[in-house]
Amino acid sequence: MTALFGPSGNSQSFYNEGHKSTTEAPEWLKKKGLDAFEYSFGRGVRIRESTAREIGGAFAKEGITLSVHAPYYINLASTEEDKKKNTIRYFTESVTAAHWMGATRVIFHPGAVGSEDRDTAYGRALEFFNEIIHEVKSLGYDEVHLCPETLGKINQLGTVEEVLKLCSLDRNIIPAIDFGHLHARTVGGIRTKDDYKKILDMMEDSLGDDRASRFHIHFSHIEYTKQGEKKHHDLKDEGFGPDFEPLAELMVKRNLEPTIICESPSMMAEDAKTMKEIYLKIKNGL
Numbered sequence: 389m390t391a392l393f394g395p396s397g398n399s400q401s402f403y404n405e406g407h408k409s410t411t412e413a414p415e416w417l418k419k420k421g422l423d424a425f426e427y428s429f430g431r432g433v434r435i436r437e438s439t440a441r442e443i444g445g446a447f448a449k450e451g452i453t454l455s456v457h458a459p460y461y462i463n464l465a466s467t468e469e470d471k472k473k474n475t476i477r478y479f480t481e482s483v484t485a486a487h488w489m490g491a492t493r494v495i496f497h498p499g500a501v502g503s504e505d506r507d508t509a510y511g512r513a514l515e516f517f518n519e520i521i522h523e524v525k526s527l528g529y530d531e532v533h534l535c536p537e538t539l540g541k542i543n544q545l546g547t548v549e550e551v552l553k554l555c556s557l558d559r560n561i562i563p564a565i566d567f568g569h570l571h572a573r574t575v576g577g578i579r580t581k582d583d584y585k586k587i588l589d590m591m592e593d594s595l596g597d598d599r600a601s602r603f604h605i606h607f608s609h610i611e612y613t614k615q616g617e618k619k620h621h622d623l624k625d626e627g628f629g630p631d632f633e634p635l636a637e638l639m640v641k642r643n644l645e646p647t648i649i650c651e652s653p654s655m656m657a658e659d660a661k662t663m664k665e666i667y668l669k670i671k672n673g674l
């Protein structure tokens with residue numbers, strides 16, 4: 389095993405080259421030397437079983453690892469019954485679609501604090517997530533892991549601590565560490581190798597198993613305000629962080645094998661490739 393690299397969705401260049409369907413993506417990614425792809429259900433899980441299986445088959449054929457992103461509307465802290473019902477449905481639909489596609493990870497946004505204090509909202513989120521874990525388990529698709537993601541706005545639930553605590557509920561839950569989001573919510577807090585070290589150490593202390601090595605990463609450069617995340621940028625846009633190199637050095641030093649998904653807005657495949665090259669250069673001691 390090794391670290392895996394790939395994009396979230398298709399690059400602009402994929403479409404510019406005349407490609408239309410995601411079933412064409414795996415061969416395109418393979419040629420670029422990439423290993424992973426994240427399929428977005430951000431605006432809702434609208435996919436037929438036959439289409440999902442066709443996409444999954446194409447990725448399996450090229451040996452590209454698939455993950456899916458659950459709808460953005462999920463909110464574990466919501467108090468309204470109909471919203472809670474919808475949240476459960478977003479989870480079961482995402483996990484079912486992931487199963488059809490042969491994807492083993494479902495990435496999701498934990499939610500937002502709202503008008504309450506953070507502890508109250510988080511306490512309720514933790515309780516509700518426990519319920520969701522049971523609901524999802526009853527589907528019987530044990531190969532599919534739920535992955536709570538660290539989020540970029542300060543009023544969102546999704547600090548490293550909050551995500552790790554969600555993961556502590558069940559060994560099947562894997563953290564999705566979005567370093568761009570963490571950089572944004574700490575208003576530029578990821579500058580040095582030490583800043584990355586602290587996060588990786590927290591994961592190791594809290595999880596104490598191979599989830600601290602084979603976790604999920606979202607990586608892109610990000611613009612922020614004092615409320616946190618403003619927008620993602622391609623690597624070529626100058627003046628944004630965080631820097632990938634110190635993380636790559638730690639990945640090599642600590643033998644980490646995460647799946648790294650690049651969420652650049654238009655050059656996600658190209659940027660994933662750049663990050664893979666940085667990583668391999670360090671790994672091979674060049």
Ligand SMILES: [Zn+2]
Pocket residue numbers: 457495496497537
């Ligand atoms: Zn996300």
